[in-house]
Amino acid sequence: MALTFTEEQEELRTTLRRFLADKAPSAAVRRAMDSDEGHDPLLWRQMADQLGLHGLALPEEYGGFGGGPVELGIVLEETGRVLLPSPYFATVALAGQALAASNDEAVKARWLPAIADGSTTATLALAEASGSWRLEDIETSVGNGTVSGTKMFVVDGHTADLILVVARTDTGTGLFAVDGDAPGVTRTRLETLDPTRRLARVDLDGAPARRVGPDGDASPYLRTVLDLVAVALAAEQVGGAQACLDAAVAYAKVRVQFGRPIGSFQAIKHKCADLLVQIEGARSAAYHATAVAAEGSSELPVSAALAAACCADAFTHAAKENIQIHGGIGYTWEHDAHLYLKRAKSSEQLFGGPATHRARLADLVGI
Structure with a gap:
């Protein structure tokens, strides 16, 4: 199992970091998060047309570039560094991975080329009023070719062209494709804690649906999809955590108190050192998980649970400490720390909190 990056993968990271530094600085991120779309449509097209990011991890026969979880992880780590407001995570990491793993050739041929060229946005709907992402808690149901469920909370669900809905059937749990503008679909954008990632409530009342993936109980396939999603989010969290550490260290070098840079004080040194250790541990967990996912190893559930818990903790801790090190300015709206x-x-709570993933990890390893 390779835990190092190839020359091509490193070049992808370097190119994307330069691209985002130019196209998505703080001012651009704030404009996008305050816009009606919630993202920059021009940047979305540039990501697809100039860099091919939408199809990077999709099979070549469907317009992609044949990459996988490792390449997707690199992209998400870099977009996480800048808090890029974009339907990229929902479209590629959620829906794209779900479709690619489905082994449903007709569905893949219908949707993946449109995702790869950036002409279609998509998302995955699973969480309901309880907020749970456990398959066992799903109440949304399918019958006679239509899906019904209320209060599904969906990342970028207010604008997605395609919504992949997890629902119950007479034979078990399955995945179903629903057009975002189909009859019976009501979408409401929500005001949430994070202004850089949009969330919507989607109500389904007899919306036409098409089966995706295996017939019967598709729970094993769906659990694999959720593990791939957890790994993707972990990579994004590593990027955000590293950005917080970089910002804290840069500020500690220039902020002067009592005639000295605050970075020379032991308390600040310890904060930064502790953050570095935690982030490097989280990075190792995330990189290992992407490598396991790329190999299709049976270790994926364990690696995904470990990465999800470690990376969520690291990002939240780094974000809090970044504000503390910045002091008063870190609490202001004008500063990006908040x-x-x-x-x-x-x-941290998107697909289950760290405690949820630790409990699952304990079950998987028999603790």
Whole structure:
């Protein structure tokens, strides 16, 4: 199992970091998060047309570039560094991975090329009023080719062209494709903690649905999809955590108190050192998980649970300490520190909190 990056993968990271530094600085991120779309449509097209990011981890026969979880992890780590407001995570990391793993050739041929070229946005709907992402807690149901469920909370669900809905059937749990503008679909954008990632409530009342993936009980396939999603989010959290540490260290070098840079004080040194250790541990967990996912190893559930718990903790801790090190200015709206804390806290709970993933990890290893 390779835990190092190839020359091509490193070049991808370097190119993308330069691109985002130019196209998504703080001012651009704030404009996008305050816009009606919630993202920059021009940047979305540039990501697809100039860099091919939308199809990077999709099969070549469907317009992609044949990459996988490792390449997707690199992209998400870099977009996480800048808090990029974009439907990229929902479209590629959620829906794209779910479709690619489905082994449903007709569905893949219908949707993946449109995702790869950036002409279609998509998302995955599972969480209901309880907020749980456990398959056992799903109440949304499918019958006679239509899906019904209320109060599904969906990342970028207010604008997605395609919504992949997890629902119960007479034979078990399955995944179903629903057009975002189909009859019976009501979408409401929500005001949430994190202004850089949009969330919507989606109500389904007899919306036409098409089966995706295996017939019967698709729970094993869906659990794999959720593990891939957890790994993708972990990579994004590592990028955010590293950005917080970089900002804290940079500020500690220039902020002077009592005639000295605050970075020379032992308390600040210890904070930064402790953050570095925690982030490097989280990075190792995330990189290992992406490598396991790329190999299709049976270790994926364990690696995904470990990465999800470690990376959520690291990002939230780094975001909090970044504000502390910045002092009063870190609490102001004009400073970006609060945006990282909001993203960290929302991501921490997005697919189940760290305690949930630790409990699952304990079950998986028999503790």
